[in-house]
Amino acid sequence: MPRRPTTNSKSSVREVDRKQFRYAVFAGGCRNSRQPCRTETLEAIITVIRGRYCSASSKHFADMDALTTNGIGTRAMNLVRQTSVMTALASVGGLWGAYQLQKLASVVYLHFLRPCSIDQYAKGSTSTWALVTGSSDGIGKGFAEELCQRGFNVVLHGRNQTKLQAVKTQLLEKWPQREIRILVLDALTGVRSAADLQEAANQLEDLNLKILVNNIGGSGGLKPAWLPLAQRKPEDTSLFLDLNAAFPTEITRVLLPQLIRNGPALILSVGSVCGEVASPYASVYAGAKAYNKAWSRSLSLEMVAEGHNVEVLNILVGEVSSGSQPQELNFFCPSSRRMAKASLDKVGCGKDVVWAYWPHQLQFGTILKLPRAIMNRMILSMVLEEKAKEENGMKKKP
Numbered sequence: 001m002p003r004r005p006t007t008n009s010k011s012s013v014r015e016v017d018r019k020q021f022r023y024a025v026f027a028g029g030c031r032n033s034r035q036p037c038r039t040e041t042l043e044a045i046i047t048v049i050r051g052r053y054c055s056a057s058s059k060h061f062a063d064m065d066a067l068t069t070n071g072i073g074t075r076a077m078n079l080v081r082q083t084s085v086m087t088a089l090a091s092v093g094g095l096w097g098a099y100q101l102q103k104l105a106s107v108v109y110l111h112f113l114r115p116c117s118i119d120q121y122a123k124g125s126t127s128t129w130a131l132v133t134g135s136s137d138g139i140g141k142g143f144a145e146e147l148c149q150r151g152f153n154v155v156l157h158g159r160n161q162t163k164l165q166a167v168k169t170q171l172l173e174k175w176p177q178r179e180i181r182i183l184v185l186d187a188l189t190g191v192r193s194a195a196d197l198q199e200a201a202n203q204l205e206d207l208n209l210k211i212l213v214n215n216i217g218g219s220g221g222l223k224p225a226w227l228p229l230a231q232r233k234p235e236d237t238s239l240f241l242d243l244n245a246a247f248p249t250e251i252t253r254v255l256l257p258q259l260i261r262n263g264p265a266l267i268l269s270v271g272s273v274c275g276e277v278a279s280p281y282a283s284v285y286a287g288a289k290a291y292n293k294a295w296s297r298s299l300s301l302e303m304v305a306e307g308h309n310v311e312v313l314n315i316l317v318g319e320v321s322s323g324s325q326p327q328e329l330n331f332f333c334p335s336s337r338r339m340a341k342a343s344l345d346k347v348g349c350g351k352d353v354v355w356a357y358w359p360h361q362l363q364f365g366t367i368l369k370l371p372r373a374i375m376n377r378m379i380l381s382m383v384l385e386e387k388a389k390e391e392n393g394m395k396k397k398p
């Protein structure tokens with residue numbers, strides 16, 4: 001019988017390890033032999049080493065290697081190292097899996113379980129107002145309808161008095177207890193006139209304005225919406241930048257003191273997937289939407305820094321059937337009203353940028369995780385399809 005290693009008070013820890021190691025080799029039955037090491041031997045060695053060296057440094061492993069005479073130890077060490085690497089990889093994999101699960105759970109909570117908290121802006125007043133820019137049509141009109149549905153009075157903003165009046169009539173027919181006002185201001189000229197902007201703010205001064213929806217944007221009806229940059233006129237560039245970047249910034253700037261005074265208040269801006277991915281033939285629009293997101297996010301933190309009770313939320317939007325872009329509704333392309341509802345449901349979610357409509361998050365959240373080359377190929381084929389659709393439509397209706 002082999003003698004078991006013993007410990008006396010004078011032995012160093014390393015001496016005890018050596019003895020245990022030799023014992024393990026002996027117990028495996030191949031000490032000092034040249035025959036290949038048996039599995040039981042290696043397992044016995046690994047058990048001893050694991051016990052002592054789970055967290056050992058590589059120097060310890062080197063010491064152990066030096067103890068061996070026939071390579072058994074080296075092979076054992078390799079196995080231990082492999083086992084350690086596998087354990088480390090499994091731990092990293094486990095952590096990554098847990099992180100992904102947590103992300104999935106938070107998406108499920110955001111879209112399906114979280115109660116909407118927009119009511120906080122109507123509390124304590126029977127007459128709370130929301131201004132929706134570009135609300136004579138499309139998603140803006142959807143916002144006006146949803147806000148009426150949720151108990152807010154609405155200021156409809158647009159450039160066409162007749163269209164705005166028609167929307168006002170429709171809203172009052174459906175929600176007669178609400179109050180509706182109209183604000184006529186062409187965003188393209190208004191943005192260049194400090195006096196016009198101030199006049200707009202003055203018109204709303206008497207209202208308990210708590211919500212500003214910066215919905216205006218897109219191409220303002222400009223056709224074709226998809227065109228190579230070199231073929232664009234300078235007015236086209238200004239139009240995209242003014243509608244999607246400058247006007248939301250300026251109207252917010254002049255209304256901000258009132259919103260801060262009336263806090264808690266909300267500034268919700270409508271962004272686009274084009275600000276997230278490369279958008280060939282719509283590069284200026286995409287750049288303006290990227291600005292819109294960065295601006296909104298920065299303003300959100302500025303409100304925190306200044307101690308103002310103003311929530312600033314940027315909504316990422318994929319394809320939506322709207323006034324200027326009527327589309328066949330499908331899983332990935334909701335109606336304007338549905339898009340507005342999903343957006344208002346996200347108010348108070350604690351984020352500064354959010355995909356409001358979950359199929360858009362599924363669609364573009366997945367695409368955005370793909371390798372760049374694959375993502376770009378997919379985006380390009382989607383854009384070319386849209387461009388072809390627009391060109392065919394323009395040929396039919398000159």
Ligand SMILES: NC(=O)c1ccc[n+]([C@@H]2O[C@H](COP(=O)([O-])OP(=O)(O)OC[C@H]3O[C@@H](n4cnc5c(N)ncnc54)[C@H](OP(=O)(O)O)[C@@H]3O)[C@@H](O)[C@H]2O)c1
Nearest residue numbers: 134136137138139159186187216217218272320322323324
């Ligand atoms: N539809 C989509 O697939 C989609 C996708 C991503 C993001 N978005 C974003 O969603 C927002 C709304 O888009 P939408 O598709 O609903 O647009 P839309 O149907 O074209 O409606 C735009 C609204 O803005 C008004 N407007 C346009 N130019 C104006 C100006 N110069 N001055 C004042 N009002 C003006 C329009 O008034 P008129 O009625 O007089 O034209 C209309 O009320 C935009 O920010 C857009 O970038 C849309």
